Amino acid sequence: PRDTLDAFDATYASANTGNASVLDFLLREGEFSEDFVRGTVLQLEQFERENGDWGLDWAYRNGTTPLDSIGYSWQDMPWAPDPMSKAMGQMGHHPQLGMEFFGDLEDGQGRVEYFLSERDWSRDGFKGISEAFLGLGTDPTNFSERPAQTSQLVSEFFDRIPNNSAFNADNAGAAAEPIGDLLKHYMPAVESAAISESLTDNPAR
Numbered sequence: 001p002r003d004t005l006d007a008f009d010a011t012y013a014s015a016n017t018g019n020a021s022v023l024d025f026l027l028r029e030g031e032f033s034e035d036f037v038r039g040t041v042l043q044l045e046q047f048e049r050e051n052g053d054w055g056l057d058w059a060y061r062n063g064t065t066p067l068d069s070i071g072y073s074w075q076d077m078p079w080a081p082d083p084m085s086k087a088m089g090q091m092g093h094h095p096q097l098g099m100e101f102f103g104d105l106e107d108g109q110g111r112v113e114y115f116l117s118e119r120d121w122s123r124d125g126f127k128g129i130s131e132a133f134l135g136l137g138t139d140p141t142n143f144s145e146r147p148a149q150t151s152q153l154v155s156e157f158f159d160r161i162p163n164n165s166a167f168n169a170d171n172a173g174a175a176a177e178p179i180g181d182l183l184k185h186y187m188p189a190v191e192s193a194a195i196s197e198s199l200t201d202n203p204a205r
Contacts, residue, residue, distance in 0.1 A: 020082075020083050021081040023040075023083040023086075024081040024082060024083040024086055025081075027040070027087055027089070027090055028086045028089070031090070031093045032090055032093075034094040034097050037087065037091055037093075037094055037097060038094075038097055038101075040087050041084075041087045041088070041091060041101060044083060044084045044087055045084075045111070048084065048119075056119075056120070081123070082121075082123035082124055084128075085121055085123060085124040085129065086124070086128055087128070088115075088128035088129045088131065088132040089124075089127065089131045089132070091131075091132040091135065091136075092128075092131035092132045092134060092135035092178075094135070095135035095136045095137075095138070095139030095141070095142055096136075096139065096141055096142060098132050098133070098135050098136030098139075099136050099139075099142050099146065099149070099150065099153070102115075102136065103146070103149050103153060112153070112156050112160070115129060116129070116156060116157060116160035116161055117160045117163065117164055119164075120164075120165075120166040121164070121166065121167075121171075121172075122166045124174060125171065125173050126161070126164075126167060126171070126172040126174065126175035127174035127175050127178065129161075129175075130161075130175040130178035130179050130182070131178045133157040133178075134179075134181055136150065136153060136154075137150060137153065137154040137157070137182055137185070138181075138182065154182065154186060157182075161175075161179075
């Protein structure tokens with residue numbers, strides 16, 4: 001539809017068909033089926049991890065402007081493309097898929113290290129990856145069926161994300177809300193455990 005094309009053109013400075021910004025635009029709003037999100041994430045992961053820095057460069061530069069050679073960079077764009085970050089945001093709508101991706105499928109621990117410790121999520125302010133872990137970390141089914149694994153993955157998130165080299169006040173502002181919601185969910189349990197331990201150590205209290 002014409003209005004969709006107009007919205008796309010207004011969002012990205014270089015609207016070339018068949019590139020990363022098209023997929024980014026598709027995924028950044030709405031909610032897609034679990035099968036679609038699974039397939040998208042797995043294909044993007046394979047492309048990124050097989051191609052290394054070039055894979056990320058494709059996702060970034062295929063949506064950037066040809067004017068970057070004269071100083072107009074992706075930071076100046078209304079929306080900087082990174083389709084994997086939008087796919088992670090979509091995964092937040094399917095928390096059991098998040099558990100499957102980071103906990104069940106082959107190389108789950110390798111994914112945790114790559115996506116939390118190594119990958120640069122600054123283009124969306126770390127929002128998508130935070131939404132993925134908010135989903136899997138607060139899902140009742142995950143808690144009921146795999147409480148230890150759910151808690152372990154959330155612990156990995158809080159341990160690794162702050163140490164990601166791209167995570168700082170300038171680059172991670174969009175993650176504040178999902179990270180805050182995840183903290184609010186877990187802090188009562190942490191506080192309760194601390195009180196219980198304190199009472200055990202000091203029964204007279």
